Amino acid sequence: MNRQRLRLGERAIESAIFAGGVAAIVIVGLIMFFLFREGLPLFGNTSAAGFFFGKKWQPSSEPPQFGLLPNLWGSFLVTLGAAVIAVPLGVGTAVYIRYIAPRRLAGFLKGFVELMGAVPSVAVGFVGAVALSPLIKDFLHLDTGKSAIVGSVLLAFLAIPTITTIAEDAMSMVPKEYFQGSVALGATYWQTIYRVLIPAARPGIVAAIMLGLGRAIGETMVVIMVTGNAGLLPDHGVWHAFTHSVRTITGTIGAEALEVAQGEPHYQALFMLGVVLLLITVAFNSLAVTALGRTRRTART
Amino acid sequence: MKKIWILGLAASLLTSMVACTGSSEAPSGSDKPSGGTSGAAEKSSLTVKGSDTMVQLAQVWAEEFKKVHPEIDVQVTGGGSTTGIAALLNKSTDIASASRALKAEEANKAKEAGIEPKEHTVAQDALSIVVNPTNPIKELTLAQLKDIYTGKVKNWKDLGGADMAIVANGRESSSGTYGFFLEHVLNKEPFATEVLTSPATNQIVENVAQDKGGVGYVGLGYVNDKVRAVPIKKDAASPAVHGDAKTVLDGSYSLARPLFVYTAGEATGAAKTFIDWILGADGQAVVEKLGFVPVKK
């Protein structure tokens, strides 16, 4: 009797734990569900082509225009710029911490990078808007400091902690024998690092970059505060675009979501932007997960 | 296996819902004495939502008002005039502030919802065109302003100014100021895509203060010494008028506009107390202190 009750209790607890275990899946499902639920009705109000191929984001023109393209382009551009800066800096810092820095300095740097990753983006955006933006404007003689390039620089520094931490992890998983073998064959330490160890950790480094850029493309507060939010398309080349204002997916949602009433087309359009953004980040993450899986396998062999 | 899987999904969904609603019901009874039905309670709360131009004004009103009426809590949120009016119509705010009048479609929506919005003019404003203090431009006509914001003119030299690119700053589309500008300056022609859109008015001022070629439109209360307000000419033949209390009241400034608050039906209870106070000497003193123009008595 007692025993049976015990077993029953155990069963109940197990199902509760199971429920908690799959909660992550449920939540991801709910996020998808609610974004679509609030966003999809847009296509009852305007055409899907008008959204996906629309070149203008002008919610209060008549008729309103909810074009994805300027938003998508802006997000792509600032993330591209962030990648150009963050990949070498982030991976380089990981190399420095893992292989070159004296032990204590390496420990300090790891802590520092972690701390850096915890800095709230709104604080970064604040400093970017009041200090970095005028600085870059004067340096490059721009018309306005509220430009894609400032956004890129700041996003890079938000992506670096992710890139460095995960890349460093991946490097630490490379078996010691690789190092010993290479040095025994007469390679210098540096040759070993960049010909043997970094290539061995490459899938993990790729994953790190993907996750870092995923963070950059999803960042909101920084881009609202420094990119100017003008929905331009690249009509005058990439450098022109970099040195002028852009409107990003996150910036548009962040600046406008508070100001729309539930159920109106503008509200639905913002949720569709959310859907697009989510799909992009899921793609980045899936690439990262695949790459990470490959590192584990290499590390095991 | 499949069954368990679905069961698990359902179970966790349910538990999370129950957890949420369960914990939410408790405080709705005990911790929210002022929520919902404020009726006979002595302490009451008011929410003011809407115009970004007026958000600071409303905040200072709230702060000063509390000194005389400590029993009434006034909470202020921005978001834009459109948002405020929408919130008034779905009853999520007691008072909506707006820097433009109710649109026809909003009036229709109100009728559908069975609400008769009551308009109260609480201040006057001169929509000011601000430029960087180093910009030598002396005056702008409304037509030139339109050319700037529709993207026809891209350099100050084409307007008789220095040779530098124009960086036009505007507001998000839910802003009443945006709506006013669209109607009275652009005649409903769309803004150029090059126009920088700021989520809040003060950011326009900051941008114009930073950029030599910057220009922006802001309420009179936002004009400070970091930027310069440009005199406006109605057309090429008319005199250039500087937006201030005098020119707003005598009607000579082209971009003068009233600032409103709306209530759902006649203001009653705490809302009436608050609006009466705003229209009184103390409330209008705040209007003046923040750089806006008090309403005529």
Added chain:
Amino acid sequence: MSLVLAHNKRDSRILAQKLAFAAVALIAAAVVIPILGLFGFIAFQGASKVNWDFLTKNPSALDASGGIFPAIIGTAWLIVFTILLAMPLGVIGAVYLTEYGGRSKLVTLVRAAIVNLAGVPSIVHGLFGLGCFVFFVGGSIDRIILRTSKPVWGQPCLLWGACTLAVVILPIVIKSTEEALAAVPKSFREGSQALGATKWETIRRIILPAALPEILTGAVLGIGRATGETAPVMLTCAASFKPTLPQGLGDQAMLLPYHLYFVVTQVPNAKMDTKSAIALVLISFVAASSIVVILLRSKFKKARKW
């Protein structure tokens, strides 16, 4: 001759290594120095303003000078409820993964979901919180239970902010708890079960207590993250100006990160020292929690007796 050549080649290789190391060190410096610059800027501009008054007074409506007391209290409320929601769910999730899941397909799926959840942009969390918690759950409560047309729960408030943030930090909590549980040696489990304890008894009495300190480390990590998040709470909870303290979970509240955003973008004539001081308080808190995590982690690593 060939010896000399070999020697030269070796020299050039050493030189190349020296150059490469210097370049990599420069890269690391290029990461560290701007961040120090950022800290320095905020500290330099804001430190003089951060004092007892600033932490315990209300902001002035005029230019946000004065203090940030309501924002601190609002953030404290929000964090407490976020943790109360996220910790149980996160710990259960981790227990499932380490103790019950085994190597099933479902576990792979759960892990993929966690990685993706961790990668969901914070603004999307905000939209989700707005659509799901505020409008759907809150709106349903108003409509079905309270039968009111005036939104009571169907509008942003602390509860929905906490629910949203709990989703944001859930992956962090699960991951750190999982690591903590995995660090408990197998022999603990075997010993306990050999003595007749059931699996759950083993988990509750042996494994969770052994892993507790490190689970708490995860909680601190979550607190740090939740404190600094702006985008999710901006749509689900934050009030821009509300000097009265929250009375319950149904109230909107001022929050530190949103207050910073609001003051920077919206308040005319806000002084630089006010803005920087808000940023300084925010960063100090987040940095403190982050340092606590680092210290705790190294302490537990050393103190672990097994």
